[in-house]
Structure formats: C-alpha cells, structure tokens
Amino acid sequence: MSMESKMATFSLGKHPHVELCDLLKLEGWCESGAQAKAVIAEGLVQVDGEVETRKRCKIVAGQTVVFESLSITVQA
Template identity: 70%
Template sequence: MATFSLGKHAHVDLCDLLKLEGWVESGAAAKGTIDAGLVTVDGQVETRKRCKVLPGQTVAFAGQRVTVVQ
C-alpha cells in the first residue's frame, strides 16, 4: 500500500491530499469528488472537503489507497 508522509505537518486536508497524490487535477475536481461521496477515510465515506487526515488514517478513491504517515 502507498504512503503519504506529512513531514513536519500534523495533518493534511482531504482535498489537498487528493491533489498531492495526483488523483485529481484541481482543487475544484477534488471538492466535487468529495461532495459526490466517492472518497473514503478509514472505510467511511467522507464528505467534508477540509477533513483533517491524520497519521495512521487510510484514504481511498477510485481503486487507489494511501495511508498517511508522520
């Protein structure tokens, strides 16, 4: 499974993670994807665009998964 490192940061916003992973092309696309209920965090549909994704959480979209690590 892929991982995403937060580096010095405590969290990453869900919409930013989708862009940083290259799963969507823009912030608007990320927000639309999240609004449509197509993204899960730890297996639960997440519709909050600015949901703070923390270390240990797993995000999935369109058959792709990434676990956030410190």
C-alpha cells in the same frame, strides 16, 4: 477493495495533518482542488472505510484514504 488496488503512503513531514482535498490533489488523483472537492462532495472518497464528504477534513497519521482503486495510508 480489489487486489489490484494501489497501496501507497503519504508523509506528513512536519505538518500535523493534511486536508483531504489537498491530499487528493498532491497525490495526483485529481487534477485540481476544485475536482478534488467535487469527488469528495459526491461521496466517492473514503477515510478509514467510511465515506467522507467534508472537503477540508483533517487527515492525520494512521488514517487510510481510498478513492476509486487507489489507497493511501498517511504517516507522520
């Protein structure tokens, strides 16, 4: 990961998890759910350093998601 990558956090609020495709859309990293699912299917998204291809993978507090030069850590 480059030093220029943007680090951000996402708060789950009262929810136990957020689906990976929804997180990409909510963060504005993808314009639509369909685009989010496409980049996940292409293996362009990592969760905790591993490529994740499950579009509806449940992301919980403490996990870090990386897409291109963007990185976000999910918090409770």
